[in-house]
Amino acid sequence: MASSATTGNPMPPSLSMPPSQFARLQPHAYLRAHLSPPSSDQPSVRANGRATSQFRVTSVNTGSLTHANGSAVVRIGDTTAVCGVRAELLHTSDISSWGVSQAPSKQNPTNTNEAKDSKSEDEDDQGQIQDLNLLVPNLSLSTGCAPGLTPGAPPSALAQSLSHQILSLLHTTNLVRADDLRIWYQPPNFDSEEFHNPGEGMEVDTEQSGGPEREIKAFWVLYIDIMILSMAGNAFDAAWASVLAALRDTKLPNAWWDDDNETILCSDDFAEAHRLTLRGLPIASSFCCFEGDAAAGWRANVIPDAEEQKKKKGSQQKWILADPDGYEEGLTQERACVVVDKENGKTIIVKMEKHGGWNVDSDDLRKLVDVSSQRWDDLKQALEQC
Amino acid sequence: MRPAHPKEAAQKPTNFIEPARPQPSMSSREEPLSIPERDFILEALGQNLRLDGRQFDEYRPLNISFGEEYGHVKLQLGKTSIIVRISAEITKPFEDRPFDGSFNINMELSNMGSPAWENGRSNDLEPYVLEALDRIIRHSNALDTESLCILKGVSCWAIRADIHVIDFDGNITDAACIGVMAGLQHFRRPDSVVKDGRVIVYGLEQRVPCFNDSKQVIVDATRKEEQAAEGDLVIGINSAGDVCYISKHAGAPIDAMLIVTKTNLAWEKVKVLNAIVDKALQADLSKRADFGMADESRAANDRLIQPE
Amino acid sequence: MVSPILSQLNRPDGSAAYKCPATGYNILGAVNGPVELPARRDALKPEEATVEVFVKPGTTTAGVAERYVEGILRSVLGKVVLGREKGFPRRGVIITLAIAGGENMDRGDSYLTILPSLLHAALLSMISASVPLSMTFSAALFGVTKTGDIVRDPSPTAAKASVSLHVFAISSKGHLLLNESEGRFDFDTWELVHQRALSVCQGTASADGDVTMGEGAASASLHGLIREAVEDQIYSDYAYKLDSI
Numbered sequence: 001m002a003s004s005a006t007t008g009n010p011m012p013p014s015l016s017m018p019p020s021q022f023a024r025l026q027p028h029a030y031l032r033a034h035l036s037p038p039s040s041d042q043p044s045v046r047a048n049g050r051a052t053s054q055f056r057v058t059s060v061n062t063g064s065l066t067h068a069n070g071s072a073v074v075r076i077g078d079t080t081a082v083c084g085v086r087a088e089l090l091h092t093s094d095i096s097s098w099g100v101s102q103a104p105s106k107q108n109p110t111n112t113n114e115a116k117d118s119k120s121e122d123e124d125d126q127g128q129i130q131d132l133n134l135l136v137p138n139l140s141l142s143t144g145c146a147p148g149l150t151p152g153a154p155p156s157a158l159a160q161s162l163s164h165q166i167l168s169l170l171h172t173t174n175l176v177r178a179d180d181l182r183i184w185y186q187p188p189n190f191d192s193e194e195f196h197n198p199g200e201g202m203e204v205d206t207e208q209s210g211g212p213e214r215e216i217k218a219f220w221v222l223y224i225d226i227m228i229l230s231m232a233g234n235a236f237d238a239a240w241a242s243v244l245a246a247l248r249d250t251k252l253p254n255a256w257w258d259d260d261n262e263t264i265l266c267s268d269d270f271a272e273a274h275r276l277t278l279r280g281l282p283i284a285s286s287f288c289c290f291e292g293d294a295a296a297g298w299r300a301n302v303i304p305d306a307e308e309q310k311k312k313k314g315s316q317q318k319w320i321l322a323d324p325d326g327y328e329e330g331l332t333q334e335r336a337c338v339v340v341d342k343e344n345g346k347t348i349i350v351k352m353e354k355h356g357g358w359n360v361d362s363d364d365l366r367k368l369v370d371v372s373s374q375r376w377d378d379l380k381q382a383l384e385q386c
Numbered sequence: 387m388r389p390a391h392p393k394e395a396a397q398k399p400t401n402f403i404e405p406a407r408p409q410p411s412m413s414s415r416e417e418p419l420s421i422p423e424r425d426f427i428l429e430a431l432g433q434n435l436r437l438d439g440r441q442f443d444e445y446r447p448l449n450i451s452f453g454e455e456y457g458h459v460k461l462q463l464g465k466t467s468i469i470v471r472i473s474a475e476i477t478k479p480f481e482d483r484p485f486d487g488s489f490n491i492n493m494e495l496s497n498m499g500s501p502a503w504e505n506g507r508s509n510d511l512e513p514y515v516l517e518a519l520d521r522i523i524r525h526s527n528a529l530d531t532e533s534l535c536i537l538k539g540v541s542c543w544a545i546r547a548d549i550h551v552i553d554f555d556g557n558i559t560d561a562a563c564i565g566v567m568a569g570l571q572h573f574r575r576p577d578s579v580v581k582d583g584r585v586i587v588y589g590l591e592q593r594v595p596c597f598n599d600s601k602q603v604i605v606d607a608t609r610k611e612e613q614a615a616e617g618d619l620v621i622g623i624n625s626a627g628d629v630c631y632i633s634k635h636a637g638a639p640i641d642a643m644l645i646v647t648k649t650n651l652a653w654e655k656v657k658v659l660n661a662i663v664d665k666a667l668q669a670d671l672s673k674r675a676d677f678g679m680a681d682e683s684r685a686a687n688d689r690l691i692q693p694e
Numbered sequence: 695m696v697s698p699i700l701s702q703l704n705r706p707d708g709s710a711a712y713k714c715p716a717t718g719y720n721i722l723g724a725v726n727g728p729v730e731l732p733a734r735r736d737a738l739k740p741e742e743a744t745v746e747v748f749v750k751p752g753t754t755t756a757g758v759a760e761r762y763v764e765g766i767l768r769s770v771l772g773k774v775v776l777g778r779e780k781g782f783p784r785r786g787v788i789i790t791l792a793i794a795g796g797e798n799m800d801r802g803d804s805y806l807t808i809l810p811s812l813l814h815a816a817l818l819s820m821i822s823a824s825v826p827l828s829m830t831f832s833a834a835l836f837g838v839t840k841t842g843d844i845v846r847d848p849s850p851t852a853a854k855a856s857v858s859l860h861v862f863a864i865s866s867k868g869h870l871l872l873n874e875s876e877g878r879f880d881f882d883t884w885e886l887v888h889q890r891a892l893s894v895c896q897g898t899a900s901a902d903g904d905v906t907m908g909e910g911a912a913s914a915s916l917h918g919l920i921r922e923a924v925e926d927q928i929y930s931d932y933a934y935k936l937d938s939i
Contacts, residue, residue: 096541097476130803161762168759168804172876306868333773341878349884351876356769358869362888365873369881453795454718465704469722469794473753496750498724498790500705505748505790506756548753550792552722553703 023047027331032292035319048325053371055285055323058379060241060386062249069222070250072386074242077325078232083242085250087220089183089264095132128178128219130171137166137224139239146231146326162239166226169240169339173282173350176247180276181220183264185257187213217257218264222250233325236337240284245383250276280341282350283379285372288324289334289359292317306361318359322371333357336365338372347373416502419613427614431604437611438464442604443651448659450568450666457573461565464608465555470565471548474575479535479542487534487542491519491566492549499551515559518633522563522622526630529570543575556609559620568663572670603648605655619645621652625660697919698814700822700927706790708823710923712815713795716847717835719811720795723819727787743777744786749812752793763805763812767791770863770872771816776826787825789816797850806874807853809861810835813872814920821924831871832895832916833863836887838879844890860884862891866917 023030035044035052044052056077065071068084075081092098129135139162143151155163170176224246226239254272258265267273320336321328334357339350349369354360360368419427427437440446446464453460457472479486495503495512503509523529534543547566551558607615617637622630629649634640703709706724713720728743738744747767749760767789775787791812810833817830837848837856845852853859858877865871875884897915929936 093540094478096478098541157761157765160758161765164758164762168762168876172804306865306870333769335769346880348878348880349875350878352884353766353874354870355766355872355874357773358865358871361870362885365884366881453720455795458795467703469792471752471794492755494750494755496724496748496790496792497726497788498703498706498709498722498750498792501707501726501729505746505788546753550722550750550752550794552724552792552794553705555704 023327027327031290031328031331035290036292044319046321047327050323052319053322055375055378056325058241058382060245060382062245062386068246069252070246070248072242072245072249074238074245076234076238076241076323078230079234079238080229081226081235081238081242082229083224083226083239083246085246086223086225087250087252088223089255090132090134090219090221091264092216092218097131129176129181132219132221134178134181134219134221135167135170135176135224136221137163137170137226137243139163139166139226139228141228141231141235145228158235162226162236165236166224166239166243169282169284169351170224170243173280173339173341175244175278175280175282176222177277177279180252180274181222182216183218183220183255183257184214185217185259187215187259218255220252220255222247231326233327233329234286234323237284237286237323240339241379241383244278244281244283245386247276247278248383252276280343280348280350281376281380281383282339282341283372283376284337284339284351285322285368285375286324287320287322287336287338287360287368287371288328288332289336289357289364290319290321290328290332291334291357291359292319306358320360320364320368322375334359336360336368338365338368340369340372340376342373342376347376416500416609416613419610423610424614427610436604438608440606443655445606445655445658446608448564448662450564450663452568452572452666452670457569459565459569459572461561461568463557463561463564463606465553466551466557466561467553468558468561468565469550469552470562470569471550472566472569472573473546473548474543474573475546476536476541477544479539481539484539485535486531487544489524489529489531489534489545489547491516491524491547493519493551493562495551499554503554511558514635515562518559518620518622518631519563519566521633522631523566523570526622526624528567528624534575545570545573545575554609556607556612560606563622564659564663568666571663571667603644605651619648621645621649623649623652623656625656627653627656697926698818698923700818700923701931706819706823708819708821708825710815710818710822711794712811712818714811714814714847717807717811717849717853718796719793719808721808721811721815722792722794723815724790724792725787725816725819725823725825726790727823727825728782728785729788731786738784738786739777741778741783743775743782743784745772745775745777745789746786747771747789747816748791750790750792752795759803759805763809766809766872766874767812767816770813770831771820774817774827774829774831774865774871775820776828779826782826787820789819791815804853804859804876806859806861806876807835807848807850809833809874810847810863813863817920818923822927829865829867829869830917830920831863831865832920833861833872834891834894834916836860836862836890838877838883838887842883844887846890846894858883860887860891862888862895864892864895868892868896 017025019030031047034047037044046052050056056079059075060072061074062070062072064073064082065084067086069087070085071083073080073082139159141149141156141159143149149156224243226242228235228239251270251273252275254267254269254274255264257263321332324332334354336352336354338352341348341350347369352365352369354365430437434442436442438446446466447462449462451460452458455471457470459470461468461470477488479488493512493516495509497503497505529545534545536542547569549562549565551562603619604611612618615637617640618635619640620631620633620635622632624630632645632649634645698710698712700710701708702711703724706726708725710723711720712723731738731744731746745768747764748756749764749767750756751760771789775782777783777787793808796808813831813833817827820827821830835847835853836859837845837853838858838860839845839856845856848856848859856877858875858879860875861872862870863872870888873888875887893915895916897918
């Protein structure tokens with residue numbers, strides 16, 4: 001840090017303290033001094049030596065946990081996230097709303113109409129995964145991952161909101177196919193009366209007893225546990241990348257309904273296990289916006305109109321920093337996050353959010369989308385290498 | 387912190403070095419009344435006067451209205467105002483009671499109701515009110531949980547009442563109790579396929595608290611009156627006139643005969659309150675009928691026929 | 695359009711009820727501030743006010759989704775509140791938002807459909823509580839359908855069917871205060887929705903020079919609606935003065 005400070009930016013001569021102390025005493029001025037280029041033709045360099053739109057070195061390692069169905073460790077700079085996916089069976093007879101909620105929506109019976117299934121696959125997927133809670137992400141910030149976290153405390157607001165962001169992104173991207181999680185059963189073609197057994201949880205299907213229909217006997221529920229081992233800013237990107245890598249690594253054992261025992265059996269043959277077929281590869285990139293004018297928030301000043309602000313752009317007052325570290329996150333309030341996917345080389349935005357300020361406008365967001373799509377290429381490579 | 391003897395207080399009404407009395411239950415962490423203010427209230431009561439000019443046995447104006455959804459009640463009792471929302475979802479019944487659905491009452495006091503309440507932290511008032519509601523409504527089987535069963539041991543309805551206190555000026559227990567009962571009578575759960583049905587509510591039960599204040603007993607106390615009170619008495623009576631709950635929670639001792647006389651008063655009040663709730667339900671019904679929801683209103687009509 | 699009601703409650707410093715006509719969400723907001731927060735002394739900032747937001751769902755207890763939306767609201771509102779005004783530093787501005795009406799939120803549901811209503815209720819409550827603000831704002835929800843049409847304020851079912859959902863909050867001075875978008879879309883679509891949001895919120899001239907009045911003649915813009923609600927309140931608050939003149 002010290003060397004980059006002296007080369008990038010000569011300190012005023014009157015200052016007789018080392019840069020590391022300056023960084024602690026006047027963090028805002030320190031970062032601004034770094035970002036302000038000495039001459040207009042030189043690019044801004046951040047205090048950590050990165051360019052403004054440069055991400056930290058990212059490494060991915062999958063399959064590190066032996067007892068999980070899928071796992072991954074993602075390291076972005078000093079931020080490390082571990083994700084383990086564990087699959088558990090959920091019998092449809094145990095779902096209290098299974099018989100009840102299915103019947104009213106007769107126009108969309110999932111277990112009778114295969115052709116229709118594939119047509120409205122997307123909505124159907126989302127519905128079943130969401131209604132039955134088949135994806136259960138939970139993020140925890142481990143003790144000691146950041147100075148502020150005390151052991152034994154309930155999940156912090158940050159951990160809870162990250163959990164929700166991951167869940168909501170899993171739902172909106174339709175990343176996991178519901179069909180990968182279903183365990184079907186095709187009853188043998190006996191005489192329907194003989195076969196018919198008005199046992200537990202079967203009554204609801206009696207009305208459709210035309211012939212032996214293929215039916216869902218159980219679902220796999222994926223418990224996605226994410227642990228942030230070390231937090232040095234930008235926890236969401238790391239957490240999401242670890243979820244993505246772990247889901248790509250996930251293998252579900254071959255499971256089938258055994259009618260004689262009335263239970264689900266799983267094969268312990270590893271070769272029979274199947275991987276999840278994920279939809280796309282959405283990758284998250286987070287940004288923060290650093291305001292040059294430290295006094296902006298200090299005064300009850302009159303805030304210029306958006307138009308005026310645009311005109312003033314010549315003198316740079318803000319820097320948008322990609323993949324902020326902990327130090328930079330502490331100095332900024334405005335955040336942006338773009339999640340992109342690519343299909344045949346075309347960039348598709350899956351989620352975009354920005355809040356906490358008014359400096360990032362639509363032009364900036366356009367640039368961020370471009371940066372994010374570059375990031376997609378880099379991270380895709382990292383994910384495929386492991 | 388000793389509980390002041392009522393006689394002592396009556397003899398020395400202006401004794402301002404008297405330590406603050408422990409408040410039995412209400413108004414946790416509210417700004418305490420100033421001593422002159424409390425003495426003023428007590429002295430006025432001594433002269434048969436209440437701050438808002440009500441009689442001792444008079445309720446504040448009760449205003450009930452219903453929202454667009456079934457089971458959405460807005461209730462105002464003077465300046466106390468609450469919103470009750472009833473909702474239903476399908477769950478698995480408990481192993482030991484495969485025929486029963488479940489019914490739960492939830493209340494979370496937020497900063498909205500009173501600046502003294504902190505968001506996300508419980509205070510003393512919350513369990514006190516919930517306990518009373520639990521006993522009056524849940525344990526007296528006001529709601530027939532067996533009617534909530536859909537499929538034995540597999541699925542049942544879980545009914546949930548959420549009480550939002552949006553403005554607090556004393557006597558939430560009454561307001562919440564009336565609100566939940568009105569909400570239950572108004573609510574219709576979604577029709578399930580296996581069994582068509584409505585929530586069967588047996589009788590309306592009400593609670594009437596009587597605040598004992600140096601031998602003066604007042605009904606429906608405001609926040610300030612609650613703060614000046616020495617004790618409280620809660621009586622729950624259902625619409626058939628049976629007493630289902632009596633609680634003399636804490637505070638000054640009262641004469642046993644008082645409970646008997648006040649139970650009579652409570653019964654009178656229950657009849658009045660019942661009439662108000664019924665009137666509000668009828669008004670809502672005709673409003674819905676006007677909107678041409680013939681089907682729904684016909685079904686809702688059934689609800690007014692109460693068993694017993 | 696149902697006008698929002700300000701200062702309806704007696705106990706909080708400020709309150710507002712906002713009902714979104716299209717989505718049916720009815721939000722009740724209350725603000726207390728500036729208040730002392732003795733329990734959170736170590737979390738208080740030395741030079742500015744602490745803005746706390748609490749979202750209370752109608753028929754469930756608050757969960758992870760509420761923590762998330764609270765975080766968003768806090769970052770938007772915290773930036774708008776002039777927390778360095780006299781009397782505000784080291785104190786709290788507590789905003790409580792109760793979802794008093796409208797559909798339930800299920801676990802994992804997107805919170806976007808309700809976000810504009812929450813923002814409006816919070817803003818109006820803060821105005822009602824006389825919390826100093828650097829600017830006001832208005833917010834709107836848009837859905838993009840499969841055919842590429844932009845629908846303003848889609849109902850919860852329409853929102854579920856749409857390809858992408860966008861929430862914009864535009865300040866009274868035209869800044870983009872908040873954007874939350876999800877679904878599948880490209881930047882050009884986003885830009886179109888953004889333009890639409892600007893016109894809906896500000897009522898400014900659209901590209902072809904027409905002032906967009908299509909959203910209802912009485913309140914051409916959402917900013918206008920917010921302003922009218924506040925003006926009505928001021929008018930009724932000062933009715934005694936007006937009468938005496």
